Amino acid sequence: MKAGVSLPNVTFKTRVRDESIEGPNPFRWENKTTADYFAGKRVVLFSLPGAFTPTCSTYQLPGFENGFADFQAQGVDAIYCMSVNDSFVMNKWAEAQNLENVDVIPDGSGEFTRKMGMLVAKDNLGFGQRSWRYAAVVNNGVVEAWFEEPGLEDNHGDDPYGVSSPETVLTWLKEQGAQSAA
Template sequence: MKSGTQLPDVTFHTRVRDEAVEGPNPFRWEDKTTADYFAGKRVILFSLPGAFTPTCSTYQLPGFENGYAEFKDKGIDDIYCMSVNDSFVMNKWALDQGLENVKVIPDGSGEFTRKMGMLVDKDNLGFGMRSWRYAAIVNDGVVEAWFEEPGLMDNCPEDPYGVSSPDNLKKHLSEVKEPALA
């Protein structure tokens, strides 16, 4: 995936809280498209191997959550965390992490991740198909800047982390002028 590439058009199956739904699980299904998330905004999208996993839960997601105000000051409208996990898992992880700023996107079937060229086999860890770790600055649905961890491969024996870190994206945003929406 290179800068200047349009994001793939995908429908995400999400669960959203709805107080009109009675009972102990007040959520309903809501389909959202790539355009719903990315049209008309300059955002950060970062994708990681899995909810509740160590690097993702200890460093990457908290780093983006805690750096939200600084990213906003640098011209970012929203920050999205994506994983090849279903909406139930992503919502529970967001709750567990106490997210107030970062929004989660479930790519349960891996369709978006596959179309991005980032779907990898992680059977060596018992994960099945998951996302390779990456981040992007996306401007009106077009990749403005791309941050992919090195060594993209199936069953990678390591989990590289650094290129897609919040600090690296902050550094990049400090070095570039905020562009107009595409």
Template sequence: MKAGVRVPDVTFKTRVRDESVGGPNPYRWQDMTTADYFAGKRVVLFSLPGAFTPTCSTYQLPGYEKNHARFKELGIDEIYCMSVNDSFVMNAWARDQKLENVKVIPDGSGTFTRLMGMLVAKDNLGFGYRSWRYAAIVNDGVIEAWFEEPGREDNHGEDPYGESSPENVLKYLESVSVETAS
């Protein structure tokens, strides 16, 4: 659906650990751009409704973290998890999940998600606007492959999960790897 489309040019407001700040919360603000994350790299980006939510915390994020080495073998430089959550929440979730390989991207205002056409209302859950669940392989800022959960709509009664799973994205990468080797 979105293959061949360049990802939107956005500046993300992030908090990064910086020991020179001192104190019990040694973080500083750092703007990161789409180019910082995507330029010159082949990455997996997956986006989900919210940090600390059940499917995201039990299956999707841990699955990408666990399969990091396999993604690297298949030519992926980085794996990014994005959510319409602020940097404080995303950093806390990364610590809670004990992430070592997957990097989190806070889309606190939902700007990137909106420009991707994936912002949906989740008022039925008390969430406000969030991302519809999807994954993409992005090569130097251009979408190579797209994996979107079916039924995208505001206030969807379910939270479909399968298309954007690490297993499904790995299956695609393995098939491309076999084609390239032939």
């Protein structure tokens, strides 16, 4: 669907650990661009409705985290988890999930998600504007493969999950690798 599309150029407002800052919150603001995350790399990007939510925390994020070596074996340099949450929330979620392999990207204002056509209202859950669940294989900032959950719409009654699962993305990567080897 979106294969061949270049990712939108946006600036993400991130908080990064800085040991030169004393006190209980040793973080500073750092702007990161789309190019900072995606230029010159083949990555898996997956986006979901919200940090700390059940499907995201129980299946999708842990699946990508635990399967990182399998993704690397298929030529993936990094895995990014994005959500329309601010950097404080994303950093705390990464900490709570004990992430070592997946990096989180805060799309606090939803600008990237909107430009990707994936921003939906989740007012029925009290979430406001959030990302529809999807995953993508991105090569040097261009979508190579797209995995979007069915039913994209505002205030969808369900939270579909399967098309964007780590297992689905990894299967596609392995199939592509097998085709390249043939």
